[in-house]
Amino acid sequence: MLGRSRRIALSPFVPSPAGMVVSYLILGFWAFIVLFPLYWLVVTSVKLPIHVNDGPVYLPFVDFQPSGHAWRYIFVDLRNDTLRPYMNTVVVGLTSTVLTLALGTAASYALTRFQYRPRLGTIGLFIGCVALAIVAITLGAPWQVTVVSCIAVFLLLAQTIGRRFRRSLSNNDIAFWMISQRILPPVAVVLPIYILYQRLGLLDTRIALITTYVATNLPIVVWLMRDYFQTIPVELEECAAIDGASRYRIFWSIVLPLSTPGLVATFLFVLVFAWNEYLLALFLTSARAQTLPLTVAAQNATRGPQWWYMSVLILIMILPVIAMAIALERYIARGLLVGAIKG
Numbered sequence: 001m002l003g004r005s006r007r008i009a010l011s012p013f014v015p016s017p018a019g020m021v022v023s024y025l026i027l028g029f030w031a032f033i034v035l036f037p038l039y040w041l042v043v044t045s046v047k048l049p050i051h052v053n054d055g056p057v058y059l060p061f062v063d064f065q066p067s068g069h070a071w072r073y074i075f076v077d078l079r080n081d082t083l084r085p086y087m088n089t090v091v092v093g094l095t096s097t098v099l100t101l102a103l104g105t106a107a108s109y110a111l112t113r114f115q116y117r118p119r120l121g122t123i124g125l126f127i128g129c130v131a132l133a134i135v136a137i138t139l140g141a142p143w144q145v146t147v148v149s150c151i152a153v154f155l156l157l158a159q160t161i162g163r164r165f166r167r168s169l170s171n172n173d174i175a176f177w178m179i180s181q182r183i184l185p186p187v188a189v190v191l192p193i194y195i196l197y198q199r200l201g202l203l204d205t206r207i208a209l210i211t212t213y214v215a216t217n218l219p220i221v222v223w224l225m226r227d228y229f230q231t232i233p234v235e236l237e238e239c240a241a242i243d244g245a246s247r248y249r250i251f252w253s254i255v256l257p258l259s260t261p262g263l264v265a266t267f268l269f270v271l272v273f274a275w276n277e278y279l280l281a282l283f284l285t286s287a288r289a290q291t292l293p294l295t296v297a298a299q300n301a302t303r304g305p306q307w308w309y310m311s312v313l314i315l316i317m318i319l320p321v322i323a324m325a326i327a328l329e330r331y332i333a334r335g336l337l338v339g340a341i342k343g
Contacts (some may be wrong), residue, residue: 040342041311041315044307045070045071045308046068047066049070049308051064070311071077073309074312085290085295086317087282088291089148089208089292089317091262092206092209092210092289093270093271093275096209096210096214096270097270097276099214099280100221100270101221101267103218104217105225105263108221108226109228111231112226113229113237115170117169117170119168120168121165122158125162129150129153129157130150137199143199143209154245173228178223179219179223180219181216182220182223186279190279190280203285204279205333206319208285209281209284209289215272216280217273217274220269220270224266225263225266228259228266232259240253261332265331268321268325268332271324275321277291278294281293292313292317295312296313296317306332
């Protein structure tokens with residue numbers, strides 16, 4: 001019994017009383033660092049401008065008298081100008097996240113379980129057809145006719161010339177190419193995207209933001225879910241296949257339920273990216289499809305930054321995401337741990 005107690009005391013996973021005190025002090029200090037910005041937002045949202053501009057005051061009812069003037073201004077005076085960006089943020093964020101997760105999950109499962117060998121020559125033909133379509137549309141050709149014609153030309157060339165090329169890519173090459181698209185800075189592609197939507201008449205619409213966010217966040221979903229699917233034993237799917245289950249039945253009834261923690265963690269990651277995105281929304285929207293990050297930035301006007309209004313807008317912007325993260329905490333922890341153990 002004494003030997004067992006000594007082994008427990010010497011275990012690195014069971015700290016001594018002094019070690020526990022130091023651990024709690026460090027955790028308390030870190031919690032203060034993390035939570036203080038949130039406290040400062042709440043306090044600033046109930047300050048008068050004079051209390052913000054005259055220097056920092058910290059405690060309501062002690063250092064200053066709280067006021068609800070910023071909340072009344074945002075929810076009463078600017079009700080329509082607040083509600084419209086808020087609904088745009090909710091619709092664009094949730095829709096783009098669900099679409100990204102659906103497409104990315106299917107793509108990552110295919111990259112994990114199937115072997116693809118796309119030929120470099122066929123890829124070159126596709127890029128050439130896209131370049132030809134862009135040139136034709138730039139010269140004034142109708143984009144509908146041009147797109148259909150280029151697709152037909154590409155299929156014809158792929159079935160004739162494309163078969164002669166031998167070199168091909170692997171699944172790892174495809175996955176790396178996809179994640180490299182996310183490394184590309186958005187500012188490098190925002191002007192071509194702007195011109196494309198301008199030609200299609202989609203500027204300042206929710207559809208433009210949704211399709212753009214799906215394209216930019218899809219590599220993250222593919223990369224994260226690909227790692228997660230690799231942790232699921234293939235033997236489970238083989239046993240189901242022997243029992244007569246189809247590939248789609250295996251995916252829906254076995255793979256997806258086992259991937260719930262990874263799906264939830266990835267969903268929240270992508271939702272946060274879409275919820276807080278600023279640069280693409282700045283270029284692609286003006287009034288109708290404007291999202292909340294632009295409304296927050298608009299409070300820095302000619303009169304200087306209106307910190308009290310910004311604090312109210314930021315609070316109502318982050319509260320839904322925080323509540324969702326707290327509700328799904330147990331799935332997030334499991335999803336992140338699987339990736340950490342694999343890494």
